[in-house]
Amino acid sequence: EHRQRMVRAHEPVVLADGRTVSVSANVGSLADARAAVDAGADGVGLLRTELLILDQDVFPDEDRQTADLAEILRVLGQRPTVIRVLDAGGDKPVRALDVDAVRNGFLGIRGLRYLLAHPDLLRTQLRAICRASVGHRVSVMAPMVTVAREAVAFGEAVREAVASLRRDGVEHRVPDAIGVMVEVPAAALAADELCAVVDFLSIGSNDLTSYVAAADRTEPGVADLLEPGSTAMTRILDQLCEHARRAGTPVAVCGEMAGMAEYAAELLDRGVHELSVAPARIPMIKDLVRTQRG
Numbered sequence: 087e088h089r090q091r092m093v094r095a096h097e098p099v100v101l102a103d104g105r106t107v108s109v110s111a112n113v114g115s116l117a118d119a120r121a122a123v124d125a126g127a128d129g130v131g132l133l134r135t136e137l138l139i140l141d142q143d144v145f146p147d148e149d150r151q152t153a154d155l156a157e158i159l160r161v162l163g164q165r166p167t168v169i170r171v172l173d174a175g176g177d178k179p180v181r182a183l184d185v186d187a188v189r190n191g192f193l194g195i196r197g198l199r200y201l202l203a204h205p206d207l208l209r210t211q212l213r214a215i216c217r218a219s220v221g222h223r224v225s226v227m228a229p230m231v232t233v234a235r236e237a238v239a240f241g242e243a244v245r246e247a248v249a250s251l252r253r254d255g256v257e258h259r260v261p262d263a264i265g266v267m268v269e270v271p272a273a274a275l276a277a278d279e280l281c282a283v284v285d286f287l288s289i290g291s292n293d294l295t296s297y298v299a300a301a302d303r304t305e306p307g308v309a310d311l312l313e314p315g316s317t318a319m320t321r322i323l324d325q326l327c328e329h330a331r332r333a334g335t336p337v338a339v340c341g342e343m344a345g346m347a348e349y350a351a352e353l354l355d356r357g358v359h360e361l362s363v364a365p366a367r368i369p370m371i372k373d374l375v376r377t378q379r380g
C-alpha cells in the first residue's frame with residue numbers, strides 16, 4: 087500500500103473536470119530538492135532563496151549564488167521551478183544583511199521592500215538566477231508585495247538584469263514567467279491590479295493568515311487565531327481567486343494551507359492550478375486530491 091502510494095506520487099494528477107494540477111514542493115536547500123524529486127514533485131512552487139543564505143556571515147556574490155542555484159536546478163532537471171528572490175525580515179532575519187529584526191520585523195522593510203531599497207542586491211540575485219537557469223525551466227517570484235507598482239518595479243528589475251547579462255555577453259536564460267506572492271491583505275484585496283501586471287500569483291497563506299488576523303506567526307500565544315479556514319480568510323481567498331479567474335492569471339498556493347488535508351481540494355475548486363507543499367506531504371496530497379476530485 088505504501089509502495090503503491092509512492093509509485094502513484096510520481097504520476098501527474100488529473101481532476102475529473104480534465105484539469106491537470108501540479109503538486110509541487112517547497113524547497114530551501116539541496117537536500118530538500120532531492121527529497122522533492124524522490125517524493126514525486128511535479129515541480130517546485132517555491133524555492134526560498136533566503137534559506138540558502140540565512141546562516142552565512144558574508145552575503146554570497148553573484149558567482150557563488152549562481153553555483154548554489156545551479157546545483158539545486160541540476161537535481162530538479164526539467165521540473166518547472168519557481169525561484170523566489172530573497173525574503174529577508176519577519177521570521178527570517180538574514181545575518182549577512184543589515185535588516186534590523188526589531189525595527190523592521192513583520193511590518194517594516196522586509197521581502198521585496200528591502201530588495202527595491204537595495205537594487206544592487208536584487209540585480210545580483212536576478213543575474214544569478216538567470217545564469218543558473220540555462221537548460222532548466224525557471225520562473226521568478228517576489229515576496230511581500232503590497233501594491234501593483236512594486237510588482238511593476240520587480241518586472242523592470244528582471245528585464246534590466248537580463249539586459250545587463252546580454253550586454254556583458256554572459257550565458258543566461260530569460261525567466262519563463264514573472265510572478266508575485268500574495269501574502270499581504272492589501273495585495274489579496276486588490277488582486278485584479280496585480281493580475282494586470284504579472285504572469286502568475288502564488289498565495290502565501292502563512293503570512294496572509296497572520297496579517298489578516300494581526301497575529302504573529304511565531305507567537306504561540308496567538309496560534310489559535312492563525313486559522314486559514316476562518317471566515318475572513320475564506321472571503322479573501324474567494325475574492326482573490328475570482329479576480330485571477332476573470333483576468334486569466336494562474337494562481338498557485340505555496341503556504342502550509344496547500345498541504346493541509348482539510349483545505350487542498352477546496353483550493354482547487356477555486357481554480358488554483360498548483361499546490362506547493364513540503365516534500366514529505368506530496369504523496370498524501372496527490373492521493374487526497376485524486377480521491378476527492380479525481
Ligand code: PEP
Nearest residue numbers: 269290291292293340341
Ligand atoms: C507564506 O507566507 O505562506 C509563504 C509561503 O512564505 P514564507 O512561509 O516563506 O514566509
Ligand code: MG
Nearest residue numbers: 269290292293
Ligand atoms: Mg511569506
